[in-house]
Amino acid sequence: MKQTRRTFIATGAAATAALGMPTILRAQPSEYVIGASLPLTGPFATAGQLVAPAFTLAEKLINDEGGIGGTPIRFVTEDSGYIPQNALANYQRALATEGDALVAYFGDSTGFMKLVAPELTGDQARLMGSTSFASELANPATNPYQYLAGPSYQDQFDILLQNIKDAGGSNVAFIFSNTEFGRDPIEHGKMRAEELGIEVVLEESTKPQGADIPTHVTKLAQSGAEYAILQGYVTGVWPQLIGGARQFGLPTQFMGTFWGMEKLIADRVTAEAGPFLDGYQGVMPYRYFYDREDAPRYQLFAEAAKEMFAGTPLENYMSTWTLQTMCALEIAIKALRDTVEGGNEPTPDNLAAALSEITDWDTGGFFGGPVTMADNKIGTGRVYQYSTESGLFTPTSDWFTV
Amino acid sequence: MITGDLKATYAADERVLNNSYKQTFVLAMAALCALMPFIANDYIILVASQMGIMLIAVVGVNVVIGYTGLLSLGHAAFMAIGAYSIPILHRLMESIGLPDGIMPFLAIPGAIAISAIIGIIVGLPSLRVKGLYLAVATLSANFIIIFLIELEAFAPWTGGLVGLNTPDPNILGWQLDTQREMFALIAALAFITILAIQNLFRTRVGRAFIAIRERDYSAEILGISLFRYKLMSFAISAACCGLAGALFAYFYARILPEQFELALSLQLVAALIVGGMGRTMGPVFGVMVIVMVPEVLKFTFGMVAGGAAEVVQLRAPVQEIIFGLLIIFFLMFEPLGINQLVDRGIRALNRWPFARG
Numbered sequence: 001m002k003q004t005r006r007t008f009i010a011t012g013a014a015a016t017a018a019l020g021m022p023t024i025l026r027a028q029p030s031e032y033v034i035g036a037s038l039p040l041t042g043p044f045a046t047a048g049q050l051v052a053p054a055f056t057l058a059e060k061l062i063n064d065e066g067g068i069g070g071t072p073i074r075f076v077t078e079d080s081g082y083i084p085q086n087a088l089a090n091y092q093r094a095l096a097t098e099g100d101a102l103v104a105y106f107g108d109s110t111g112f113m114k115l116v117a118p119e120l121t122g123d124q125a126r127l128m129g130s131t132s133f134a135s136e137l138a139n140p141a142t143n144p145y146q147y148l149a150g151p152s153y154q155d156q157f158d159i160l161l162q163n164i165k166d167a168g169g170s171n172v173a174f175i176f177s178n179t180e181f182g183r184d185p186i187e188h189g190k191m192r193a194e195e196l197g198i199e200v201v202l203e204e205s206t207k208p209q210g211a212d213i214p215t216h217v218t219k220l221a222q223s224g225a226e227y228a229i230l231q232g233y234v235t236g237v238w239p240q241l242i243g244g245a246r247q248f249g250l251p252t253q254f255m256g257t258f259w260g261m262e263k264l265i266a267d268r269v270t271a272e273a274g275p276f277l278d279g280y281q282g283v284m285p286y287r288y289f290y291d292r293e294d295a296p297r298y299q300l301f302a303e304a305a306k307e308m309f310a311g312t313p314l315e316n317y318m319s320t321w322t323l324q325t326m327c328a329l330e331i332a333i334k335a336l337r338d339t340v341e342g343g344n345e346p347t348p349d350n351l352a353a354a355l356s357e358i359t360d361w362d363t364g365g366f367f368g369g370p371v372t373m374a375d376n377k378i379g380t381g382r383v384y385q386y387s388t389e390s391g392l393f394t395p396t397s398d399w400f401t402v
Numbered sequence: 403m404i405t406g407d408l409k410a411t412y413a414a415d416e417r418v419l420n421n422s423y424k425q426t427f428v429l430a431m432a433a434l435c436a437l438m439p440f441i442a443n444d445y446i447i448l449v450a451s452q453m454g455i456m457l458i459a460v461v462g463v464n465v466v467i468g469y470t471g472l473l474s475l476g477h478a479a480f481m482a483i484g485a486y487s488i489p490i491l492h493r494l495m496e497s498i499g500l501p502d503g504i505m506p507f508l509a510i511p512g513a514i515a516i517s518a519i520i521g522i523i524v525g526l527p528s529l530r531v532k533g534l535y536l537a538v539a540t541l542s543a544n545f546i547i548i549f550l551i552e553l554e555a556f557a558p559w560t561g562g563l564v565g566l567n568t569p570d571p572n573i574l575g576w577q578l579d580t581q582r583e584m585f586a587l588i589a590a591l592a593f594i595t596i597l598a599i600q601n602l603f604r605t606r607v608g609r610a611f612i613a614i615r616e617r618d619y620s621a622e623i624l625g626i627s628l629f630r631y632k633l634m635s636f637a638i639s640a641a642c643c644g645l646a647g648a649l650f651a652y653f654y655a656r657i658l659p660e661q662f663e664l665a666l667s668l669q670l671v672a673a674l675i676v677g678g679m680g681r682t683m684g685p686v687f688g689v690m691v692i693v694m695v696p697e698v699l700k701f702t703f704g705m706v707a708g709g710a711a712e713v714v715q716l717r718a719p720v721q722e723i724i725f726g727l728l729i730i731f732f733l734m735f736e737p738l739g740i741n742q743l744v745d746r747g748i749r750a751l752n753r754w755p756f757a758r759g
Contacts, residue, residue, distance in 0.1 A: 055711035118567065
């Protein structure tokens with residue numbers, strides 16, 4: 001072939017491309033992958049099925065915004081059936097199939113997070129958020145790659161106890177399911193109550209499902225508690241306890257933590273059993289989805305949801321569980337963007353460093369104001385009260401940061 | 403019974419691998435297991451290790467259900483005992499200053515022995531009740547043991563509801579701190595367990611178990627002590643599950659009480675029924691179906707349909723349904739388990755082209 005200026009340039013360009021390609025590819029992968037295990041079957045299938053569309057929404061929004069420094073992201077989800085070993089297998093499968101492109105993972109249970117934590121070393125490590133607010137996970141010394149998308153259960157107890165103190169309360173009962181989830185903040189809560197001068201008049205452990213309501217209500221009545229904090233329940237037990245107490249004529253003010261604060265459940269209880277949840281309070285790390293006046297991010301979600309989920313329940317309302325997932329994903333994306341835009345490779349260590357450096361971050365409305373990642377958690381939340389008439393949880397306190 | 407398989411000497415008839423199919427299968431499996439740590443990726447190693455652990459446990463369940471005919475729904479408890487024994491024994495040995503390198507040599511037999519003793523206690527009702535009644539009694543034992551593990555009073559030892567971090571085994575200075583290294587140990591012990599149990603049923607004890615399964619009072623009239631052999635069967639069975647539990651504890655970095663609940667007991671029995679009760683290879687085929695097939699389904703569906711959330715939302719329940727149908731299909735098509743299907747296949751091969759099946 002005759003060498004002309006044109007062919008010379010073309011050959012040169014091709015050679016440069018061929019030689020330079022590997023470096024370019026390495027620095028700029030074609031996409032970043034975030035894996036997730038969700039309980040799409042099994043005991044928490046309802047929650048999993050409700051949360052799954054959030055991934056589609058997040059993928060679209062984040063990629064519309066230009067992905068991570070121009071590189072698109074892709075979510076890979078898999079069912080775990082809410083079994084920690086299955087979620088671990090899902091994680092390993094994602095590592096094997098996606099390799100270095102997998103930059104973060106979303107776990108679906110405290111059990112999985114604990115099971116996987118010691119495995120997160122070397123090339124097995126990835127940044128990891130989850131549905132869990134377990135206090136044990138918020139420890140950068142032992143779990144540098146894992147984070148909570150909000151306050152730990154201990155923080156949530158702190159917020160509630162502070163709220164009780166501010167309202168002039170003098171005693172409280174702790175009612176909790178006999179599970180790890182239920183027991184998580186109890187010891188800490190007792191210490192905190194003592195510091196605040198609030199007497200813990202009852203510590204009552206119940207079954208997580210099918211609890212013996214009359215016995216627990218009788219004990220609560222005997223304790224004379226002004227406030228009762230419920231911990232470790234999702235759909236069952238807590239509404240029955242409150243219903244039982246109201247039938248008994250108890251004036252106790254009931255309070256819940258994150259998993260007992262879902263409007264869909266409160267609405268269903270009200271529709272099926274009457275308005276006894278009126279006045280129920282609890283701590284929520286985030287704004288509710290309907291409170292989006294000062295939350296530009298929520299407005300964006302709402303617009304996208306209207307379009308993407310038209311005709312489904314997600315069209316107008318995003319559950320607290322979905323918000324938690326969205327927040328966990330936003331945190332991962334924030335750490336990724338900070339790392340990549342800072343000119344670093346998104347390695348697990350760089351991402352963990354970026355995570356711990358998140359300071360005064362404007363989340364676009366998830367939380368009341370700018371938040372800071374301390375000890376791999378965001379210890380912020382406020383107290384809401386449910387009204388059966390409006391079917392809404394409305395804030396009764398300012399934002400607390402603990 | 404595999405026919406068309408000529409044996410010319412008694413020695414040939416007495417061999418464990420008494421035909422060329424068995425020899426090929428076992429050698430191929432052994433070669434595969436030996437190669438796996440060098441060629442397989444972490445995910446395959448994880449699934450293979452899970453299969454190995456389950457296999458040892460199902461072999462144990464086979465002793466009591468398949469060979470002795472005593473229905474037990476509580477074997478997850480023995481795995482729990484084995485698993486929890488490991489960190490507890492390690493702590494005890496640390497406190498008396500034993501070197502790390504010899505701990506597994508004491509901890510694994512220790513876990514097996516503790517499980518066997520608990521197995522004898524749990525097996526006591528088998529002396530009075532049979533069938534579904536025994537199933538309920540062993541089921542209760544499962545609940546009691548998990549309850550005790552979760553009890554606050556024992557939490558300093560068992561970790562209570564929160565679970566317990568487990569140590570990595572250190573074999574004479576070789577720290578098995580990766581799943582790959584653990585797989586080598588699991589595979590080796592799985593082979594040894596199958597071989598040991600296979601040989602057990604060529605002995606007086608094993609034949610006594612089979613006699614009890616066929617008709618317990620006839621066995622007693624023939625001079626077999628039901629008291630002794632039923633409890634021995636439970637002890638051996640629990641010992642296998644204890645070994646599986648010990649490996650479970652070494653393999654995973656953490657153990658949680660909820661991992662050993664009823665669901666696991668049912669999974670063990672399901673694997674045995676699908677694979678073939680009272681057959682050496684039954685547990686092997688059963689574990690392949692119960693542990694590997696859901697992963698294969700996830701992988702295949704994932705490859706075909708992708709991992710996008712809206713797809714997974716639909717395909718996750720479909721995968722479960724297919725898995726359920728598959729088990730029903732196996733049970734309907736061959737109630738004696740996959741082992742029987744394989745036997746039929748081998749028979750057909752042996753007689754080909756003269757007869758089928």
